[in-house]
Amino acid sequence: MADNKAGLFGVKDAKIQVLLTDVEGSAPTYGTEIDVPGIKSLTLKKNITTKDNKGDEKILDTQNLFDSVSVSWENAEVSLDVISAILGAELKTTGTGETLVVSVTETTETTGQYFKLIARPKKAGSYEDAVIVIHKIMGTMEYSLTGEDFAKCSFSGKGIAIKGTLADGANAVMKTVFSNAPITVY
Numbered sequence: 001m002a003d004n005k006a007g008l009f010g011v012k013d014a015k016i017q018v019l020l021t022d023v024e025g026s027a028p029t030y031g032t033e034i035d036v037p038g039i040k041s042l043t044l045k046k047n048i049t050t051k052d053n054k055g056d057e058k059i060l061d062t063q064n065l066f067d068s069v070s071v072s073w074e075n076a077e078v079s080l081d082v083i084s085a086i087l088g089a090e091l092k093t094t095g096t097g098e099t100l101v102v103s104v105t106e107t108t109e110t111t112g113q114y115f116k117l118i119a120r121p122k123k124a125g126s127y128e129d130a131v132i133v134i135h136k137i138m139g140t141m142e143y144s145l146t147g148e149d150f151a152k153c154s155f156s157g158k159g160i161a162i163k164g165t166l167a168d169g170a171n172a173v174m175k176t177v178f179s180n181a182p183i184t185v186y
Helices: 080-087
Strands: 013-021 039-055 058-075 091-094 101-104 115-120 129-144 152-159 174-179
Touching (some): 013 080, 039 129, 080 091
Antiparallel strands (some): 013 115, 039 058, 091 101, 129 152, 129 174
């Protein structure tokens, strides 16, 4: 029998991909991977709703419904590519060399877009590799600047089920994989 447990230690890498299509009966499609620079922490919390069937002055049955996952992370550097992808804002580049200017303009219509998160722990017990994937997330970036310290960048949002179908089935929210070989497909 396979060892299906591993102590996950830290987070060493995170990437996002903008969700391009998500149609029932088809695999979702995603844009190019974008590195989340200097990932420091990742928190995932499943959102469970419990429904009770009450009668005869007692609970007769109970049902848990997994509807989403709360996702948050902190990273070390402000990335305009990440901000643009998460918020759906246009990334503009003008000039070259000393006149190079890169910007993202957020407007009242910049409300975000769905993306996939691929995160890798530093260590996964005796396994060589591990990957945590949230297939469809929307949220917002935040960064704070304080005197005599580096900016703090963070994200918070919610992952929900995809409409499309993956090899593992429909309605996927997240997937965790342990492997004795490098994981390249997720």
